[in-house]
Amino acid sequence: MASLAATRIDHQRETHTPTSFVVTFPTDQLLRMDSGVALAPLTIAYQTYGQLNAAHSNAVLVCHALTGDQHVANVHPLTGKPGWWDVLVGPGKPIDTDRYFVICSNVVGGCLGTTGPASRGPDGRTYGLDMPIVTIRDMVRAQSMLVDHLGIDSLFCVAGGSMGGMQVLQWAALFPQRVFSAMPIATAARHSSQNIAFHEVGRQAIMADPDWCGGRYIDCETRPEKGLSVARMAAHVTYLSDQALHAKFGRKLQDRAAPTFSFDADFQVESYLRYQGRSFVERFDANSYLYMTRAMDYFDLAADYGGVLAKAFKGTSTRFCVVSFTSDWLFPTSDSRAIVHALNAGGASVSFVEIETDKGHDAFLLDIPDLVATSRGFLDAAGRARGLG
Amino acid sequence: MASLAATRIDHQRETHTPTSFVVTFPTDQLLRMDSGVALAPLTIAYQTYGQLNAAHSNAVLVCHALTGDQHVANVHPLTGKPGWWDVLVGPGKPIDTDRYFVICSNVVGGCLGTTGPASRGPDGRTYGLDMPIVTIRDMVRAQSMLVDHLGIDSLFCVAGGSMGGMQVLQWAALFPQRVFSAMPIATAARHSSQNIAFHEVGRQAIMADPDWCGGRYIDCETRPEKGLSVARMAAHVTYLSDQALHAKFGRKLQDRAAPTFSFDADFQVESYLRYQGRSFVERFDANSYLYMTRAMDYFDLAADYGGVLAKAFKGTSTRFCVVSFTSDWLFPTSDSRAIVHALNAGGASVSFVEIETDKGHDAFLLDIPDLVATSRGFLDAAGRARGLG
CATH class of the missing domain: 1.10.1740.110 (Rna Polymerase Sigma Factor; Chain: A)
Structure with a gap:
């Protein structure tokens, strides 16, 4: 383990001058947050992989989980380990960086370059707890600003597991026209009391x-x-x-x-x-x-739609692939079924796969053959429907 | 909440001069512990309820759980709350203090009067981490010294839940002739990796x-x-x-x-x-x-019998009532089934009840009608077999 001082210096480097693309929005492009606070300036650190096509129709947004970050498919600058979703994202992988333009940004409130509690505010002081509370919707709003900035109107797919899956659901609910397909994995439309x-x-x-x-x-x-x-x-x-x-x-x-x-x-x-x-x-x-x-605790998508989750997805044309794992007791299959029922009630196109595994919630990050095959099959079909080569 | 100083003083009172019966064994009556250490002097703080009959055949030993103590059926001297097993122990209750002589002692390593890390050692200093590591078998050996001291050769019943249930199993394995009946509840013969x-x-x-x-x-x-x-x-x-x-x-x-x-x-x-x-x-x-x-972590009863749990109970004449709860994920029913299988293989008399409840592991402490009825039925039948009125 690195010394305390060395760890602190590495951290601060990745917080303030990350080894990622960074966009800082002009101060008039505020992030209006659910808490009522308007955050400015907003900085987002992100990674991209592959090429955006001429029609700007092949972009995939990957959303990271609680302790994840933007380094989805490259060696991590602090740990030296492979990207956290290396099994799904890369050349020839289901989220194929030879075919798709893959974006992954550090969420608002994160600590690897996007504005968060370790960042310095406009007065030059570290935010700490003066950082406003962040919601899943705030994360998604910030991501939509990044996607705008990259000149992308409609995403081919939004995908993620756990807290990433919450963002996927929130994207589909908030910006249905901008999400061609969605893969919420090992997640829930609301955080349980136990969680x-x-x-x-x-x-x-x-x-x-x-x-x-x-x-x-x-x-x-x-x-x-x-x-x-x-x-x-x-x-x-x-x-x-x-x-x-x-x-x-x-x-x-x-x-x-x-x-x-x-x-x-x-x-x-x-x-x-x-x-x-x-x-x-x-x-x-x-x-x-x-x-x-806290962002996960506050997540309750139905609450924004009068308590009826189906209303969040009413009339959506997004194609969904919902995935759960048999041994995941943090986000059990019943949570995924609730999403599927709401999508069905909303008239959405849904595939649902419950994958048999003993790996628990962590399964969404692991090389589980059924997960790889499911994502590949779903994305290949969605790609044909989108007219991608 | 009491102030820090007041809490500390109350604690120290109950550690050194508890509001319980206390027996301190002569220093030549050592507690030989699994760690190899011989502990002396050994002090045990305990409560009793009801009267020991002339034949000394109506004693019930109740074993407490991780955070329990000897105050099984009286108001707690620190919290002022009812005894922790008030639903099962008392006049007219399944463990009927009008019929049985009920004993509950604070386990070795505990903090309410029995020798533990907060006690003072022979040199007058507080043990702290110099207290030897305690095992479930050490707790049971100490309890057997108390039972000897009280002039009881054979216990009518040994009962307990969770860590208490581990002690019940250990009693039955270590002293089969001294245990007429046994009620291990919401427990396991070995602590799982997750636990x-x-x-x-x-x-x-x-x-x-x-x-x-x-x-x-x-x-x-x-x-x-x-x-x-x-x-x-x-x-x-x-x-x-x-x-x-x-x-x-x-x-x-x-x-x-x-x-x-x-x-x-x-x-x-x-x-x-x-x-x-x-x-x-x-x-x-x-x-x-x-x-x-640590005592619970180390518990693996089969390990003392060549890895074969059935050998721990071979030829036993103790009657068992094993109880589990459907929503207990800490000590799931599969753990109880493993005990039942071993008892069956050992030729023991066993009742097994899985109680439907959503209360989780805590159910063993709660007023669950099926738990009350099961214990009453089992003890009444055992009482008749024992010739108790």
């Missing part, structure tokens, strides 16, 4: 860390690494399934023949979790974690 | 709190309240079910008509969880939490 509860645990873990410093840790030159690490550990357990943990770790001991009768990480699963916590703090900002979880 | 993972999150939350002070917070005159509170919050979510949380809270807001666009506890479930965390620290010791969770 809000798990998020609150993570937030309290961060805020309990004295190095969080009331949210002003950048000014304090500290980092709430322990709190953020605990938050990540708690969340990470929910991304896996009981079966996956049993298959991967069971009760196996870590590099020892017998229990040590201590609080050392005797079990492999403990050692794994501690590693997940430690490595997360190298690439993520604690306040961004607060904002991202 | 170890959740426990590790809680431990890391405590240890991340600078007021934990390397485990010596009593000497430091601090208390790791924030860390313990986060640990409790994380655990508490796992005690409930998604359905129960949805039914109880859904996405309802707390005393407000609209979201505040802040990190306040907007949702009722957040407010509820924060309260659970705050109130827990009033009655529990952080190091005890570490020891209790």
